[in-house]
Amino acid sequence: MMNYIWLALIIIGIITAVGTDIYESSVNKYRNNVEFNALIELKEKPSAETQVKGILKVSGEYYKNFYALKNFNQDTIKNEITLRLKSETAGTVILSISETTPDFWKLMAKGKGTNTDKLIANVVKLEEVNENTYKASLIFERVSLVKIKQVLNAVIEYADIAVKIAIGLIGIMALWLGVMKIGELAGLINLLAKVVKPLTKRLFPDIPPEHPAVGAIIMNISANMLGLGNAATPLGLKAMEELQKLNPKKDTASDSMVTFLVINTSGMTLIPATAIAVRAALGSGDPAAIISTTIVGGFAATVAGVTAAKILQRLKVFKKEIEENGENKKELEQ
Amino acid sequence: MSFKDIMNIISVIAIPFVIFTFLIYGFAKKVKVYESFVEGAKEGFNVAVRIIPYLVAMLVAIGIFRASGAMDVLVAILSPITNLIGFPAEALPMALMRPLSGSGSLGIMTEIMKTYGPDSFLGILVSTMYGSTETTFYVLAVYFGSVNIRKTRHAVIAGVISDLTGLLTAFFICKLVFG
Numbered sequence: 099m100m101n102y103i104w105l106a107l108i109i110i111g112i113i114t115a116v117g118t119d120i121y122e123s124s125v126n127k128y129r130n131n132v133e134f135n136a137l138i139e140l141k142e143k144p145s146a147e148t149q150v151k152g153i154l155k156v157s158g159e160y161y162k163n164f165y166a167l168k169n170f171n172q173d174t175i176k177n178e179i180t181l182r183l184k185s186e187t188a189g190t191v192i193l194s195i196s197e198t199t200p201d202f203w204k205l206m207a208k209g210k211g212t213n214t215d216k217l218i219a220n221v222v223k224l225e226e227v228n229e230n231t232y233k234a235s236l237i238f239e240r241v242s243l244v245k246i247k248q249v250l251n252a253v254i255e256y257a258d259i260a261v262k263i264a265i266g267l268i269g270i271m272a273l274w275l276g277v278m279k280i281g282e283l284a285g286l287i288n289l290l291a292k293v294v295k296p297l298t299k300r301l302f303p304d305i306p307p308e309h310p311a312v313g314a315i316i317m318n319i320s321a322n323m324l325g326l327g328n329a330a331t332p333l334g335l336k337a338m339e340e341l342q343k344l345n346p347k348k349d350t351a352s353d354s355m356v357t358f359l360v361i362n363t364s365g366m367t368l369i370p371a372t373a374i375a376v377r378a379a380l381g382s383g384d385p386a387a388i389i390s391t392t393i394v395g396g397f398a399a400t401v402a403g404v405t406a407a408k409i410l411q412r413l414k415v416f417k418k419e420i421e422e423n424g425e426n427k428k429e430l431e432q
Numbered sequence: 433m434s435f436k437d438i439m440n441i442i443s444v445i446a447i448p449f450v451i452f453t454f455l456i457y458g459f460a461k462k463v464k465v466y467e468s469f470v471e472g473a474k475e476g477f478n479v480a481v482r483i484i485p486y487l488v489a490m491l492v493a494i495g496i497f498r499a500s501g502a503m504d505v506l507v508a509i510l511s512p513i514t515n516l517i518g519f520p521a522e523a524l525p526m527a528l529m530r531p532l533s534g535s536g537s538l539g540i541m542t543e544i545m546k547t548y549g550p551d552s553f554l555g556i557l558v559s560t561m562y563g564s565t566e567t568t569f570y571v572l573a574v575y576f577g578s579v580n581i582r583k584t585r586h587a588v589i590a591g592v593i594s595d596l597t598g599l600l601t602a603f604f605i606c607k608l609v610f611g
Contacts, residue, residue, distance in 0.1 A: 100572075100584045104493050111496035114505055248499045256495030260487035264480045272476025277454050279472025280465055284458035317450075324443040335479055335578045342579040350583040351576060359575050359587050363531075363568040364594040369439040370563030376542055377559055382550035386436040388559045391605045395564025398601035403594025410586035419585055 115245035127165075128206055128241040133222055134164060138191070138232045144183050152230075154179045154193065165202050175200055187224045191236055193217040209244035211251075267331065274332035278314065287313030301404070302354040304344070311340030315358060322362065325371040334362055350419055353411045360407045364399035367392065479578050486577025490569055494532050503528060519603055522548070526558045531568040531595045538562070557606045565598035 126132070140152035154177045162170040177199055183189035193199075195207045195215050207214050219236035227233050281287045291298070291312035298305070298312050305311050314337035321330035337358060345352045351359075370392040377385035410416055458465050497503070503525055510528075511521040519527075522544060529537040541558045548554040568591040576584055 099586075099588045103588060104489065107493040107497045110502050111493075111498075111500035114502040115496075115500040118501055245500060249496050252495035252499035253492050256491040257488050259495075260491040261484055263491075264484045264487055267483070268477050268480040271479050272473035275475050275479070276469035276471075276473030277451055279468045280458040280463055281454045282472075283463045283468050284454070284461040286454060286457050321446075324439070324446050326443055326446060329447055331574065332476075334575060338575050338579050339479075342581075348579075349581060351581050351585045351587055355576075355581065356585060356587045356590060359572060360590045360594055362575065363566045363571045363591045364598055365563055365565045367563060369436070369443060370559075371443070372538070373541070373559040373563045374436075376538070377545065377550045377555070380542070380545050380550045382545075382555070384551065386434070387551070387610075388556060388563065389436060391556070391560040391602065391609060392563035394605045395560055395598050395602035399565050399594045399598025402597035403590055406593040407586060407590040410590055413586070416586045419583060 111249060115249045118245045119243050122244065123242055128209070128244075129165060129238070130240050130242065131237060132164075133235045133237055134219070135160070135233070135235050137227070138179065138181065138224075138234050140181060140230045140232065143230060144181055146183050146185055148183065150181045150183075152179055152181055153177065154191070154234075161200065161202075167202060170200075170202075172200065177203070181221075183221075183224075187221070189221045189224075191219045191221055191234070193219065205244075206238070206241045209241045209247065210239070211247045270328055271332045271335065274329060275336060278317075278333070278336050281313070282310055289313075290316055301357060304352065304354050305341070306344075309340065309344070311337055311344065311354075314340055319361060319366075323366060323368050325367050325369040330362075334358075347420055352420065353407075356411065357404060357407045360403035361400060364403045365392070365396040366400040367396055482580060483574055483577040486573045487570075490573035494569065498529075498533065498536060517603075518607070520554060520557070522554055523557050523561065523603075526561055527599045530561060530565055530599065531592065534567040534570060537567070553606070553610055556610050557603060560602040560606050561599055564602040565595045568592065568595055 122128070134156075136154050136156040138152055138154055140150050142150055144150045154175075156175050158170060158172040158174060161167070161172075161175055178194045178196065180192045180194070181189060182192065193203065193216060195204055195217065199207075203217055207217050210217075217238060219238045221234055222237055223233075223235040225233045278287065287310045288308050291308045291310065294312065294316050295307050298315065299307060302312070302315070314333055318330055318333040318337050321327075321333055338355065341352060341355050341358065342348065345355065368389075370388060373388060373392065374385045377388070455465055458468070506528055507521070507524045511524055514524055515521065526537060526540045526544065529540055541562045544558045545555040550556075550559070568588075572584065572587060572591060576582075576587070
C-alpha cells in the first residue's frame with residue numbers, strides 16, 4: 099500500500115511540474131525575448147563602462163497587460179535598478195528584488211534558481227526624454243523550467259528538514275525514555291496498565307494485560323489529549339518499541355500497532371492548542387470557540403479510524419501478511 | 433473558570449507532575465534512579481537516527497508533491513464533487529494538505545484566517561479541521577520508522593478513513609453550530 103502512495107505522490111508531482119513548465123513555455127508566461135518598455139530615472143548621467151543607480155518606473159496597467167496577470171491593482175511600479183552601459187545605447191539593467199518588488203518579478207527571480215536577489219535585463223534601446231530620464235526597451239533574462247527547479251529545490255530542502263526533525267527529537271526522546279525506564283523498574287508502568295485494563299483489553303486484545311506497552315500507550319494518549327505534542331511523540335515511540343517486542347514479524351506492522359497508530363493520526367484532543375494560538379494571534383474575538391467542534395471532529399476521526407483498523411485487519415489481504423511469518427520461520431529453521 | 437482555563441492549567445502541570453511522581457515513586461521503591469534514567473535515555477539517540485531514512489523518504493515525496501503545484505490541480509478536479517455537499521472550495525486545500533504536511537496545513541490555515549477573518553465561517557472551519565486530525569503520513573513514517581517497520585499493512589487506509597471522517601465531521605459540526 100505504502101509503495102503505491104509513495105510512488106503516486108512522486109509521479110503525480112513530477113508529471114504536474116513538467117506539464118506546467120511545458121504549458122508555461124508554450125504561452126511564454128515569463129515573456130522571454132519580448133521587449134519591455136519602461137521609464138528609467140537615473141541619479142546622474144550614464145556613460146560607457148560605468149554603473150549608475152536609478153529607478154525604473156512603469157504603469158501598473160502596462161505591467162498587468164504585459165504579463166497577462168489576473169489580479170494586479172498597483173497604479174505605478176517603481177523599482178531600484180543599476181544601469182551598466184557598454185556603449186551609448188547598449189548595456190544591462192540589474193533590477194534588485196526587494197519587499198516592494200511586484201510578486202511576478204519575485205517569482206521570475208526565484209524561478210531562475212541562481213542569483214535570486216536580482217533580475218538582469220539587456221537594454222535594447224535607450225532614448226533620453228528629459229534630463230537623466232530615459233525611455234528604455236528591455237529584454238529580461240530567460241526564465242524557464244520554473245516548476246522543475248522548484249521541485250528539485252524541494253527535494254533537497256525536505257531531505258534536510260527530515261534529518262533536522264529527527265535530530266531535534268534526540269533530547270526530548272532521551273528525557274522521556276529515561277523517565278519511563280525509572281517508571282518501568284519501579285513497577286509504575288505496570289500499575290498504570292492494570293488500572294486501564296478494562297479499556298485496553300478491547301482495543302488491543304493481542305497485548306498481554308499489564309504489559310509495559312499498555313502503560314506507554316495510555317501515557318501517549320493522555321499527552322495527546324492534553325495537547326502535549328512534545329511528550330506525546332517520545333511516549334508513542336516508547337509504546338511502539340514495546341509493541342515491537344510482542345510482534346512476531348519484525349518488518350510488518352501488527353494489529354495492535356496499526357490500531358495504536360490510527361489513534362495517533364486522528365486528532366483526539368481536549369485542547370487544540372496550535373489552532374487556538376493562531377486564532378488569538380490573528381485577533382479572533384473568541385479564539386477558544388473551536389474547542390467543542392474540534393473535540394467532536396477528533397472523536398469522530400478516532401472512532402472511525404479504530405473501527406476501520408479493526409475491520410480491515412480481518413481482511414484476507416492484510417491477515418496474510420502477518421501469517422506468512424510462520425512458514426518463513428519454518429523454512430529458516432530447516 | 434472556563435473549560436479552556438482548566439485544561440490549560442492541567443496541561444501546564446501534567447509533565448512536571450508525571451516526572452516528579454516517577455522519580456519519587458522510583459526512589460521509594462529503591463530503584464537506582466540516576467543509573468536507570470541514563471540507561472533508558474541512551475536509547476534516545478538510536479531511536480532518532482532510526483527514523484531518518486523513513487522520514488527522508490516520506491518528506492521528500494510530500495515535498496515534490498507540494499512544490500509541483502499538483503495540489504491546485506487536485507483542488508480543481510475535486511471541487512465540483514465537494515460542492516455537492518456544500519463544502520467551500522476555499523477550504524479544500526486545507527483538507528488535502530492536512531494529512532500530508534503539518535507546516536503546510538498550518539500555513540494554509542493561517543492564510544485563510546488572514547484573508548477571511550478568524551471568526552468567519554471559513555476561519556472557524558479551517559481551524560476546526562486543523563485540530564480534528566493529525567499529519568497522518570508524518571506520524572506513520574516516524575512511528576513505524578522508529579521500530580523499522582516497512583510493511584504498514586492496513587495502516588494507511590485506516591488512517592485516511594480516519595482523516596476523511598474527521599474532516600467531514602468538522603465541516604458538518606461547524607455548519608450546524610456556526611453556519
